[in-house]
Amino acid sequence: MIPEPKANSSPLVWVIAVPSPLHRLFEYLPPDGEAFNPACGARVRISFSGRDVIGVFLESRLSRLPNPSTLKRVTSVIDVAASLLLHEQSALLQWLSDYYLIPPGEAYLLGLSNTERKGNLQWEPPLDHVVLREGGDPLATIPKRARRQRDAIALIGNNSVSIADLSEQGISTSVIRSLLSLSLVEKVPSPPISRHAKRASPDLTEEQKRVSIELISKLNHFRAHLLEGITGSGKTEVYLECIKAVIANNQQVLVIVPEIGLTPQTKARFEDALGCEVPLIHSGITESDRGRSWALARSGLAPVILGTRSAVFCSFRSLGLIVVDEEHDPSLKQQDHPRYSARDVAIKRAQLCNCPIILGSATPSLESIANCDAGKYQHHILSERPQGTSLPSISLVDTRGLALASGLSDQAITEITRALSRDEQALLFINRRGFAHSLQCEDCGWVAGCHQCDSSLSVHRNPPHLSCHHCQTKRSTPRQCEECQSIRLSGRGVGTEQLELLMHRLFSDMPVFRIDSDSIKNVDALTSTLDSISAAGSAVLLGTQMLSKGHNFPKVTCVVVVDADNLLFSPDFRAEERLLQLLVQVAGRAGRATLPGKVLIQTRCPDHPLIQEVANNAYSEQARRLLARREELSLPPKGAMGVIRCDASAETNAIDFLDSLKKQLPSTSHARLLGPMPTLMTRRAGMYRYQIIIHGPTRREVHVVMKKAIEMGSQQKLARKVSWFVEIDPTETL
Structure with a gap:
């Protein structure tokens, strides 16, 4: 008699995404006495590598391990009632892990706010308002001698009033406590979203109306739209028309901008047009404020969320539209771990939510243009500025052989002077902060270099010091040459500090606003500076790329690009595209209102x-x-690219690790492996960086090689002596 096969004796286990650098999921036994499975995406508390961590529950299944009884148990379930990760969010984060080769545990936590990742409950509005309890006349129970209590009742009336506002009116917290103890008032949460009267929107041009109607007619399904509009053409007004239509349909909107510096101006414009608060999500606000924005979006109470890269992962109850402004900007690509493109993730999210996405730019990326040509995106064009103003005239200034004053030609100084004399503003763009690019000895040619990087130290005057802009190393300015002890040391090149000094000397009675990362330390400082620029009459604005992106300066009529050659001869194949975009964007700051503009390059x-x-x-x-x-060269967007980068304190370790890894990677007729080769700056912050570039006709071929690299790299003997990572679709290949 043939015996019956034994039933599968493997116990049911929970599959958990654990935040770790390992590219795998982990099995855990359910908590003792747990009779139900939590929802997919629920947070659980577990023990991992001897520490308590927060993981994400994905599913329960039969164990795939030979001896599952030795597995650890989940300590507790945090999200018992419902998961904070919604279904489409979980699908997005799984795609993110698969496409960008991010460990799943690290990918899933991106869908939670910072405080939620630590195991805290989602944000709840504080009980910081008071209202009168229903029933009876409260004044009848308060003695006439209790004057402050009676004043408080009168101030509250039939409204919900914040305790802070009552305090400003002279009502102390002890008075509020007395009214609470008498059960005359009760604490209530503050209104989730503040509202105010809308400001009148400007009349749309015929072109803006046409594009808005086209976009609004296609808001009910997924479609990627590229909105290409010349600088100052009013793309924001088109965004707002579409946003109003989505809100009217009881849906929500996510707006992504590339940098924190663009949020103050964008937030103000949106709130004026929509008549409601637009919560922010970016690293410049507190964790509590980010948690609040996340919770308001998840509950559906916030019609619009505005943020930078990380906002693309925010929870939404009913997402109806995504807008990515300045979609070409490299800042939308996360350059450190976890590495991803917020623009491309936003497109995938729109697809999963079956909602449209608008990619806006005056200088679209070549990838977006190629997608339009292939019929994947719908192309919309704004070719005119409102009020009939034309694009600024552009003139080239040949600086060869000229005696420059802190980098400025006589022609540039003349044009700046003319603009200021007309009570207008001039903008000077130089993509280099500090006083000078380097410090050099006039006698022997020695250049002050960074001991940690293959880079010279920049000269700063306020306060005096030398600084490496790559590893942030600082040192005092030497009094003599380190090679020949000569005291004839001088700065080479021009930075924003030197240009600011010249402007103060030439135009001592004019305000000069410098905007770079040295002078602007946070969002509040930037907002204050932008407000001062708006309130000023004639003024000089100077700065780095912080000044060139998306800002609207109606009084600027003269723009000077101090040195256009910085990126001209870069070996990076994207350098020409970036320089072109940068120059067009900077030039577009001029003549945006009714006044004509002029640009000198x-x-x-x-x-x-x-x-x-x-x-x-x-x-x-x-x-x-x-x-x-x-x-012609089969470079992206025609082909696909990936990189394997390795950092090591010993240069030979980086080379040997990549050499050994390359020998184990599959060689195909499609994907080419170039390297190991040093990056353009081989040594940075004391670490040597080498890389292998993977070039193939499609992402599929590149992915095959990179997945194999992850598998084989962790088995290398040198893996513990180096830091290495893989990156798909790198924006920097050198």
């Missing part, structure tokens, strides 16, 4: 084809020429 290479194209041709024509060149 100072260069030592006026005959370079790219410089000539900026001065003479529209961005779309130049971008398509660059796109054709990329296609």
Whole structure:
């Protein structure tokens, strides 16, 4: 007689995504006495590597281990009633892990606010308002001698009043406590979203109306839309028309901008147009405020959320539209772990939510243009500025052989003077902070270098010191050369500090506003500076890229690009695209209102084809020429790329690790492996960086190699002596 096979004796286990660098999920036994499974995405508390951590429950299943009885048990379930991760969020985070090769435990936690990742409950509105209890006349129970209590009752009336406002009116907390003890008032939460009267919106141009109608007609399903509008064409007004239509349909909107510096101006414009608070999500606000924004979005109480990269993972009850402004900006790509493109993640999220996404830019990325040409995106164009104003005129200033004053030619100084004399504003763009690029000895040529990086130290004057802008090392300014002891030391190059000093000397009676990361330390400082610029009459604005992105300065009529050659000869294949976008964006700050604008581009290479194209041709024509060149070379967006990067304190360890790994990777006729090779700056912060570039016709071929690299890399003997990672679709390849 043939015996019956034994039933599967493996116990049911819980599959948990644990935040760790390991690219796998983990099995745990359910907690003792637990009779139910939590919802997918629920947070659980577990023990991992000897410490308590917060993981995410994904499913229960039969164990796949040979001896599951030795598994640890889940300590407790945090989200018993419901998961904080919604279904489409979980699907997005799983895709994020698969596509960007991020460990699943680290990917899933991105869908929670910072406080929720620590195991805290989601934000609840504080009980910081009071209202009168229903029933009876409260004044009848308060003695006439209790004057402050009677005043408080009168101030509260039939409204919900904040305790802070009552305090400002002279009502002390002891008075409030007395009214609470008498059961005359009760504490209630503050209104979740503050509301106010809307400001009148400007009249739309015919072009803006046409594009708005086209977009609004397609709000009921997923579609990627590229809104290409020249600088100052009013893309924000089109966004707002679409947002109003989505809110009217009781749905929510996510708006993503590339940098924190763009949030104050965008938030103010949106709140004025919509008549309600627009909560923020970015690293410049407190964890509590971010938790509040996350909870308001999850509950559906916030119609619009505005944020930077991390906002793309925020929970929404009913997401109806995503807007990514300045979609070309490299800042939308997270450059440290976990590495992802917020723009591309937003497109995937829109697909999962079956809602449209609008990608807006005056200088669209070549990837977005290629997707429009392929029919994947719908292309909308705004080719005119409101009020009939034209784009600024662009002139090239050949600085070869000229005697420059802190980097400025006589022609540039003349144009700045003319703009200020007309009670207008001038903007000076120089993408280098500090006083000078480097400190050099006039006798032997020695240059003060960083001991941790392959880079010179920048000169700063306020306060005097030398600083490495890569590893943030600082040291005092030397009095003599370290090689020949000469005291003839001088700065080379021009930075924002030196330019600011010149402007104060030339225009002593004019306000000068410097905007760079040295002078602007936080969002409040930036908001204050932008308000001062708006209130000022004639003024000089100068700064780095912080000044060039998306800001609206109606009084600026003169723009000077102090040195356009910084990126001109970079070996990175994206350098030309970035320089083109940067120059067009900076030039677009001029003449945005009714006043005509003028742009001067100072260069030592006026005959370079790219410089000539900026001065003479529209961005779309130049971008398509660059796109054709990329296609000839099978470079993205035509092909696909990935990198394996390795950092090590010993240079030979980085080389040997990548050499050994490359030998174990599959060689195919499609994917090419280039390297190991040093990055453009080989040593940074005391670590040597080498890389292997993977180039293939499609992402699928590149993915195969990178997945194998993750599997084989962790088995290398040198893996413990180096720090290494993989990155798909890198924005920097050198």
